[in-house]
Amino acid sequence: MKGAVLYGPRDVRFEERETPKIVKPTDAIIRIAAACVCGSDLWPYRGISPVAQPTPMGHEYCGIVEEAGSAVRSVKPGQFVIGSFFSSDNTCPHCQIGYQSSCQQHELVGGAQAPLLRVPLADGTLVATPDIPPDDMIPSLLTLSDVMGTGWFAADAAGVKPGKTVVVVGDGAVGLLGVLSARLMGAGRIIAMGRHEPRQKLAREFGATDIVTERGGEGVSRIKEMTEGIGADSVLECVGTQVSMMQAISSTRPGGHVGYVGVPHGVKLDGGELFFTHVHLHGGPAPVRRYLPELIGLVWNGKINPGKVFDLTLPLEQVAEGYRAMDERRAIKALLRPQ
Numbered sequence: 001m002k003g004a005v006l007y008g009p010r011d012v013r014f015e016e017r018e019t020p021k022i023v024k025p026t027d028a029i030i031r032i033a034a035a036c037v038c039g040s041d042l043w044p045y046r047g048i049s050p051v052a053q054p055t056p057m058g059h060e061y062c063g064i065v066e067e068a069g070s071a072v073r074s075v076k077p078g079q080f081v082i083g084s085f086f087s088s089d090n091t092c093p094h095c096q097i098g099y100q101s102s103c104q105q106h107e108l109v110g111g112a113q114a115p116l117l118r119v120p121l122a123d124g125t126l127v128a129t130p131d132i133p134p135d136d137m138i139p140s141l142l143t144l145s146d147v148m149g150t151g152w153f154a155a156d157a158a159g160v161k162p163g164k165t166v167v168v169v170g171d172g173a174v175g176l177l178g179v180l181s182a183r184l185m186g187a188g189r190i191i192a193m194g195r196h197e198p199r200q201k202l203a204r205e206f207g208a209t210d211i212v213t214e215r216g217g218e219g220v221s222r223i224k225e226m227t228e229g230i231g232a233d234s235v236l237e238c239v240g241t242q243v244s245m246m247q248a249i250s251s252t253r254p255g256g257h258v259g260y261v262g263v264p265h266g267v268k269l270d271g272g273e274l275f276f277t278h279v280h281l282h283g284g285p286a287p288v289r290r291y292l293p294e295l296i297g298l299v300w301n302g303k304i305n306p307g308k309v310f311d312l313t314l315p316l317e318q319v320a321e322g323y324r325a326m327d328e329r330r331a332i333k334a335l336l337r338p339q
């Protein structure tokens, strides 16, 4: 089997890897229908998070169960399934309150940019679709594995409520799907912050009512002007840098909520400054497993089409081009289809 392996900065190779097999009786092997490149894959790709050894890449996946371990009960071979980038037992105290990505047994599911993938704790991690989906639904189902679930968590964590004013910081795929999530949750006004034209178009299609192209302090001033000096009720932070985090916190009204899902890189918060903002902060790796049943239903019934964030589709063997296109911001998100 050939899959994507990251060797170092900007060095992704499509090369022979060991074929995954059942290691524990709770594992399942999935035949990947589609995978993709995540914004968070770009951190190691750019050398910002160092790679100690050649690393199999990819953590967003959906496909058909090829083989299930002897202890697996809830899914069976032949079913189409979607799972989170963190495995979960879905029974421990953290899972029971909906934080499956903090499961006491969680493991990163890695190596999905390949034809086959081993998923640990299959019963608690995977959710089957009602039937085998039509091919054109697969991109939208794939987004539920991470990017849509993460945008949804950002909106949920930011306490988006009907009629409220929402700001989304970041125009990557997560930010765009954060816009879609805020619309579904009934937000009155959705201000998307981003400066790239094609992304603004998609943000509007997903439900953004306003676009702000300024960033940092200027961006915050624009948000204050637009909200009569008050700030937004809910702000979704979908980048993970110092500038974006402070932009999010400073755009929030006293008593408002920030949902932050951009993996922080070099973010440092000053306790004193934070103290006087009066904002709620809630974020982390999205518990996408919690949202899978509901979001599968929304895609299955044609209510949402989050797969629109994929503006580049490549055969899996061209995975390196997917990384390049996203790194150079030529693509919002690259979909990879095994042949």
Ligand SMILES: [Zn+2]
Pocket: 088, 089, 090, 091, 092, 093, 094, 095, 096, 100, 102, 103, 104, 105
């Ligand atoms: Zn758990």
